[in-house]
Amino acid sequence: VKLVESGGDLVQPGESLRLSCVASGFTISTYAMGWARQVPGQGLEWVSGSYKDGSTYYARSVKDRFTISRDNAKNMVYLKMNGLKHEDTAIYECATNSRGINWSVVNPRDKDYWGNGTQVTVSS
Numbered sequence: 838v839k840l841v842e843s844g845g846d847l848v849q850p851g852e853s854l855r856l857s858c859v860a861s862g863f864t865i866s867t868y869a870m871g872w873a874r875q876v877p878g879q880g881l882e883w884v885s886g887s888y889k890d891g892s893t894y895y896a897r898s899v900k901d902r903f904t905i906s907r908d909n910a911k912n913m914v915y916l917k918m919n920g921l922k923h924e925d926t927a928i929y930e931c932a933t934n935s936r937g938i939n940w941s942v943v944n945p946r947d948k949d950y951w952g953n954g955t956q957v958t959v960s961s
Contacts, residue, residue, distance in 0.1 A: 838862035838950050840931045845955030848921055856916040856955060858931030863950065866909040869934040872916045873943055874927035874957075883940040884929070885916060894940040898924070921959045928954040 844856040856872065871886035871894070885905040886894040893905055904917040914931055931952040935944055 840950055840952035842929065842931045842952045842955040845929060845957045847958045847960065849961055850922055850959055852921055852959075853917070853919045854921065854957060856918070856929055856931075856957075858914040858916075858952060860912045860914070860931075860950075863933075864909075865907060865912050865914065865933075869937050870907060870914045870931070871934050871940065872905065872914075872929055872931055874925075874929050876927060881930075881943045883934070883943060886934055886938075886940045887914065888938050892938065894938070918957070921957070923959050923961075925957060926959050928956050930954040 839861045840858055842856060842858045844854055846854055848854060869886060869888045872884045873881050874884050875881050884896050884899055885903050887905045887907050895903060902920045907914045933949045935949050
């Protein structure tokens with residue numbers, strides 16, 4: 838089982854990025870998939886999630902700026918990030934969410950599949 842993220846970069850405030858996550862060894866169509874980030878001093882938080890029924894979740898801080906999507910045929914998950922802010926700077930990690938539609942808490946890492954992350958830096 839493997840998740841590999843890509844698309845992170847150094848950008849200026851207001852710019853956009855699209856993160857990609859390709860999964861292998863399992864089929865994402867049967868999983869809730871999400872993007873999490875490590876917030877300094879606050880721990881790991883779900884930024885956005887996509888449940889297998891098509892429903893989505895967005896943290897309040899990114900709502901109306903980020904869009905999650907998935908391509909089950911390609912076994913890939915994407916995160917389009919618009920209007921990036923300094924506070925969006927983080928390592929973004931793709932993961933399954935065995936809690937299903939509960940995006941309020943990130944499971945211990947051994948409960949789900951995780952990628953190694955991709956760095957997003959927003960700086961002027």
